[in-house]
Amino acid sequence: MAADGFLRFQNVAKSFPGVRALDGVSFQADSGSVHALMGENGAGKSTLLKTLSGVYRPDAGRLVIGGVPQTFRSTADAIRAGVAVIYQELHLVADLSVEENLYLGHLPNAKGWVNRRVLRENALRQLASLGEDISPSTRVGRLSIGQRQMVEIAKALTRDAKIIAFDEPTSSLSAQETDRLFRVIRSLRDSGRVILYVSHRMDEIYALCDATTVLRDGRHVETFPSLKALPRDTLVQRMVGRSITDIFSYAPRPHGKVALEVDGIAGPGLAAPVSFSVAKGEILGFFGLIGAGRSELLKLIYGAARRTAGTVRLEGRMLDALKPSSSIRLGTVLAPEDRKKEGIVPMRSIAENLNISARRHFSRFGFLINPAMERQNAEQYVSRLAIKTPSVRQLIRNLSGGNQQKVILARWLSEKPKVVLLDEPTRGIDIGAKSEIYSIIYQLAREGVAVVVVSSELPEIMGISDRIMVMRSGKVSGVVPRDQFSAERLLNLALPITDHEDTRVAV
């Protein structure tokens, strides 16, 4: 289809207190094409989608759809204008049926009485058009994530959406579900709709998208009308503002004596006892699929879950830590997997989150806190780890994921730990912040700290580990030293033995 610029952003700007989220963004997307929106976290993609969906009103600039300038006062306005945004967290009512969700807000009715028969017929038709055979009477709560996404797409179609935007749609889909989604997106494109597609996964962008727009720090960097013959490095460089070839910049270090010795540890989430040891200065990676038992293992070591057998020694001393506080006191710390749920206290400040544990070191009599020292400690780490914030009193929930993670790391660095357990330390973090976190990990190792990293990202775990233990279904399936790292070998150890297809690894 012709490059018609059906959807145009013209100098769109939006600010929040202390942040310029969008700074005069202009670009256009054509009907009949899948247009990727790329950029690091905090680049402005989400804000852009929210101005498109009517959640935010731009401070300046405007949206033009099909040649008509739009001012959305509400999400309802955007829906009327033919915009549908499918967010990562789907907006469906779990307790209602599929058909009721599809026509939520515009159920076929006569004077308020719902016409069930028409509803059922329409729903069946919409689902069939996507090639879905979900029963319209199923409760949405019983559907898989992939199916729910299809329902969300069908819902957009019932409203005759001309522009459909997807925000990281594959983050919790299996490979098969992703393939299905891509087929559906392509058919939506072929029917002449504008598709906006936000993702961090390069493979997907290249497989699916026709054009791409790169944002950085709320500004439009460049729009590439075609992805053919566009090198990945170029794209990454536009996103980050520099080349990223040396993102891992691994260098071997000398290892010291054994720091952490885990012997026959068992507990919930593990199918067999696990034993291993980590030396001072060593970075030990744990690779495996989600649910392979790696996070559970870390929590058992840390004392956040109750172990049923086994011992943990820290520098030869038995660590009978059955709760996190004793682990911390002895020098083992854990940065958990789910930052939002397990890491941060969102409505408290950076300083508060950072000093949550270490404040006891500078409290008088162990309980009277020292505000000056706390502030100093926080400010020091904010500058050392380059945490982007106007002040340590900023609420942590206002930071980007990468900066939140740095605060969590700072929380544990202030404890001067001997063993650092990191569970998916860079999940959902943009490339720039990732490489900064790797530098922090290397620096810790150089200082003689034993580091255990759990990651599902193959390039990452291969990039930073000295040695990788692979887990599969709650057991250790192999140990690979650095000189034998290969994606194939690691994947073979990680994948369920029967099924080699159903797994993708993020790049």
Place this chain on the structure above:
Amino acid sequence: MTMPSPNLDSLTPDVLPAGPVRALSPSDKANWLRGLWDSAGMAVILIALMVVLSLTVPNFASVANFRGLALSVATVGMIACTMLFCLAGGDFDLSVGSTVAMSGVLSAVVSNATGSVTLGVAAGLGAGALVGLANGVVIARIGINALITTLAMMQIVRGLAYIICDGRPVGIQSDRFWGLGINSFAGLPVPVWIVIVCFIAFGILLNRTTFGRNTLAVGGNPEAARLAGIAVTRTKIIIFTMQGLAAAMAGIVLSARMTSGQPATAQGLELQVISACVLGGVSLTGGIGTITGVVVGVLIMGVVNNAMNLLNIAPFYQYVASGAILLAAVMVDRFKQSYSA
């Protein structure tokens, strides 16, 4: 663009440099202004309210009236201090009104029976602490929802209050006991001194101790707090025990003021206390709360009630007014949040 690269010279310094405090950047100032509005918005409303009432309500602006006002908020004030911890810690306590009645009655009975005010007071405080401890253990260790637990406890303890005195008010014989409610010291009634001390002590506890900061973390995100090494269960049990103690103290002082232990007193007090906290900006979902906010919340409620009494407004209308004020305050808060989000 150049990425700010972390300064990794040493990540774990042994000595913290005693650098000068950074100058305020513009955004710091913006934050500070917003912080002022966040924390002092209600205080401004309180002051405006007092100015208006002084000008319009006869006898409002008098020393005698302010003393009466202070006395009238003492009970709510004492309990609000610990309710602050309870709410900020992510929980809820509906049993305080019953605890006030029960401990007042128990103190009266024990002090009459033994002839010792000390023993009476100790019995009341002990019983209150036990109620709080029971709440805390059931909620934090067994994991029952705080609303249900304290709703049940509210009824159990109210029942106990009636059982202790067989349903009849117990006149207190000792005039030394009365003194706890009636005597004055340096021009202020004893209950007012007690509530002032409570505000200061719990303010220090919240702002300047690890326990206070842990409370906010536990309320803000219990799982994160646990993984950061905070003893979540213990923190919650301590909070509820303190809450029981504070309610008992308020109950004893109240019975002293009435010179009798009344099993039917303080019905619905828990809601007044929670209202005052919410007026003061304490979050019902935990993690947010300040002592100054609570002081302001308590005073706003007190001032409004006091003015309505002076204006001879019938109690029925006062209920409506109190509810409306609470609702308005919460809506203002809501508006403030969506504005700053």
